[in-house]
Amino acid sequence: MTIEQSLARLDAIVEQLESEPLELAAALALFEEGVACLREAAGTLSEAEARVQRLTELADGAFDVEPLDDE
């Protein structure tokens, strides 16, 4: 799931919990799913450095993405 999807799902879960009267078991299941989404999205915050690469087209029309030489 992308972070966008995680956030969207999380948003939907919160909305649903806030607006609809739910069976307790269903509410708890949603809550757990929400916590999982939070954790996943928060994982992005600790990800590594940004990478800068260069797109090169190979002779056969395929593409290669390789680190960009700064000089």
Added chain:
Amino acid sequence: MRRRTAGARGPAPADSPSLFDEEDATSVYADVGDEFPGASPASAIAVSTLTQIMKDVVEGAFVPLWVRGEVSDFKAHRNGHWYFCLRDQASQLKCVVWSRDQLRMPAAPDDGMQVTALGQLGVYAARGEMQLTIRQLEAEGDGLWRKALERTRLRLERDGLLAADRKRELPRFPRRIAVVTSASGAALRDIEAVVRRRAPGVELVVVHAAVQGENAPLELCAAMDRVARWGGADLVIIGRGGGSREDLWAFNDERVARAVAACAVPTISAVGHEVDITLCDLVADLRAPTPSAAAETAVASRMELALELGALRARLVGAIETCLYEPQQRASSAARALSRAVSGRLTQRQASVAALAGRLNALSPLATLERGYAVASGADGATRSSIRDFAPGERFNLRVRDGDVDATTVAVRPLDAPR
């Protein structure tokens, strides 16, 4: 000043020497004789020879010059060349722009435009006319650039490429951003710096293209094409750092603008500085004033994401607490109702028990005994309440308030009998 009688068409200073002055002609040719080309009818020269000489003389005498004037009688010929006159109040000069030189000009001039033109003065032999062959053309107030830009803009607009409803929303958290720019340019460095600072985990993929010069439009188009065929990016930034208007001109190229408009993923255009607006900017989903600003718009910062996650976490917890609160309330109010119901019933039962007990008490002979009465009963346990139940000498039981008495019947007599 006097009019010449020999048919010369224009006015000329009275004392200028002329071939047509009878008395001077002989003196001019005295040294060379009648055989000198053009010196006599016998040695008359051909028109083409003369115009060729004229051409050589004029072209040899003038280096390329900047000439200022107003354009008139403009005509774009079918052969691809432009013909017009440059004029001022007193004079005019025929001009031509060969088609290959038009590539360096943003647009054709219009009649009435004030222009400066760099050109070589020459002679068009076929007409015997002097003409300026123009290599560079600039209109007053950037007129040609504005005209070219406006014309292209209208074409893009007519095709609906500038419509506001074409603008797509940018992905909030792009993973891979294609950057169409020069791999060695300032724009890339600016974008890279912002992305490293704000959004870890985002990949920048540089798709190199020259961003100025004659090849720039085609290279930019080719780069956009590579992005499309590669298909790995979820956002495209196209742009370059600041420069002169000519430097930025590739981003006003119709082909480039159309390539950006056709891009399958959302695009941010960032060309030059804040004040520079190009056609590329107009067709992109978003125009950023600078490459740095493009990067800031493209990637949400860690801080923003952290804040958003914090807010969502609070809402999530609040929501589940609300969800839990109501069942809890329901449960405890149910418990209260239950206990109310139970205790209510108990009270009722207690009351009825008391009432029953009261009634039982009232019915019980014990109460009568309390008042001093006694109950007699036989050996069979049956109550003996009449003299008929007693026989003299027979034993019976007498129940009093606090116990039983064994008794024997001595005699019986009715109530009204004397003792």
